[in-house]
Amino acid sequence: MVNIRNLDPSASPLDYYGSELRRLREEADLNQPQLGKILYCTGSLIGQIETAKKVPTREFSERLDAALMTSGSFSRLVGLVLRSQLPTWFQAYAEMEARATYLSTFQAQLVYGLLQTEGYARAVLGVENPDRLDEMVAARMDRQRILGREHPPVLCVVLDEGALHREIGGADVMRSQLLHLLGFLDHPWIQVQVLPFRVGQHAAMMGSFNLLRFDDDPDLFYAESYDSGHMTANPQVIRERSVGYARLQASALSREDSAALIERVMRERYGHEPGPAVA
Template sequence: MTNINALDPGASPLDYYGFELRRHRESAGLTLKQLGGILNYTGSLVGQIETARKVPTPEFSERADAALGTDGMFARLVDLVLRSRLPAWFQQVAELQARAAEIYAFEPQMIHDLLQTKAYARAVLGLIDQDDLEDRTEVRLARQRIFEKNEPPVFWAILSEAALYQEIGGPEVMREQLAHLLSFEGNPRINLQILPFSAGAHAGLTGSFDLYRFASDPAIVYTEGYGSAHPTANPDTVKDCSLRYDHLQAAALSLRDSAELIRRVMEERYGEQRASDGGPVA
């Protein structure tokens, strides 16, 4: 357990965050319990964040800035903290996503990370490993904050129809997840297409991949293995994956038809089940 009196602010972004939180809290003359009451969190949670035993959330950070008058410092710092808590092999990818002007993603098996709800992400991350599940879930969701920037990236995602039917977390989680996908309908910067089963053999049979394009840097293709990331700027690979993506977009449903399919699956497969008497199934 970390000793707050020996906490080294240079050890990690999380340690620095905790050190600064404690410093500003004490400067304001507040106890852990008092600050927790102001933030609507427990004093115990505040103490855990101060001692680098708990990862802060963006919401906590915004409330801390308001309570301590820190002019958005914690809200800015939390992005660095959360990125540092990603697996080491994935941190470079998260940085690429944060810098990209355009992201093109193909995912054949599940909902892409940047489109996942909290419940869906939790179900995926907790399948085998339950340790620090809440923190790991918050870290994953924090990557979606790239869409809240002043100039967010243009995001194109193609999901296989199979991802809509692969029931992760149960019917309620899936219904919420598909409703979340539909919430992007009409958003010109977040575009979602479904590759239907009827497409048959397609250009993405070799697996998922992301293509990142930047304002001034070369494009990068990212593929993923078990516990490893494989980003590359090799021109031939970028050219090949760009062509594959063009073919996938041509084979996928239009934006409108994709939304209709998502809506239909949401209602028919994950809608409220009714008993023979017309009442909901318990």
Template sequence: MTHINVLDPGASPLDFYGFELRRHREAAGLTQRQLGDILNYTGSLVGQIETARKLPTQEFSERADAALETGGLLSRLIALVMRSQLPAWFREVAELEARATEISTFQMGMVHGLLQTPGYVRAVLGALDHSDLDDRTAVRLARQRIFERAERLVFWMVLSEAALHQEIGDPETMRGQLAHLASFEKNPRINVQVLPFSAGAHAGSQGSFNVYRFTNDPSIVYTEGYGIGHPTADPDTIKDCSLRYDHLQAAALSLKDSAELIRRVMEDRYGEQVA
């Protein structure tokens, strides 16, 4: 157990967050229990966050900022904290997501993490490992805050119809996930197209991939395997994957037809009755 008196703020973003929380709490003359009462959390939780034994949440950070008058410090730190908790091999991808102005992704087997619901995330991450599932779920969901930034991201996803039928979690989880996807039908910045079974052989048969585009930097293609990611800025790879993506979009259903198919599968396969 890390002792609060030897917490090193330079050890990690989580340690720095805990150090700053403690510093501001003590400057306000509050005990952990008193701050917990103000925030509607337990004093024990405050202590665990201060000693880097528990991940803070966005809600906790916002409440603490208001109570301690930090000027939004903790809310700004939370993105760094969450990113630092990602698997080491995936942190570069999170950086790409945070900087990209446009992301184009083709997904064969499951919904992309940036559009996953909490229940779907828990089912995916808990398939083989239930340890720290709450924290790991919060870390993945925190990536979705990139949609809230001032320079708004344009996101395109071509999703194989197979992903609509692959039951991840239970039927209720899938209903929630498919309803979430259908809700983007009229959102010009988050676009979901379904590649139907009827498309047959297609340009994405070699696997899922992402293309990240930036304002001033070269585009990057990202693919991944088991526990490893493969980002590349090789011009030939970028050209090849961009062409593949164009063909996938051409073979996919329109945004409107995709939303209709998603709702139909949601109703027929997972028992949701849509008016």
């Protein structure tokens, strides 16, 4: 069935994407099934995207740009569309994260979002967002694109050992996630350290937090509560948390020892003998 629902292009980036897709498809004198055949997808999918019922992927957008010769318009727009799928309270942080030169994070329970595999992210997000799971996973995966830029940010991660043992999504998902973390051992701009249980009390007993540094803007501190995020450039907060983070790094295992612990947990808890780590 052809979807003909009218959209308000100003309502959201997703509505604008859908309205532009319909406008340009009609200008090309193509119906939904015809465009779907060109893009190797169904006409129904075209209709769902045109009516803002489904979120487009980057791959779809790139193929669409090629098919309609739009000079990359949809590939540029899809980033806004995917970011708009993030919780409203998180979007401001995501924008700053994408601009940061240095990212430092302590994670008390979970692997940091920028280092999550799709399976792990799907298990985490599916707990409270089953109705929008595909959209939110796509948005989280899209955030990770900053790590593949020509000039990516420096990312330092201190991960509580508990995150290695908390079985998210089952053993297969955890094996893939821990193997993914091992792949960053020799990465030039990413450092993963594990804070072992034996450390006991430490400088982040209040929970997870992030520190963002920029070339031309003040540093930022970010932490989350249940359904909101707190971001501040207060110099005293930045000073205190920066010292606290330095203490966490000093208490954590080295990169090499962290990788050895991750590998041991993966083997003993999730039953896997890893091959060579690949960055």
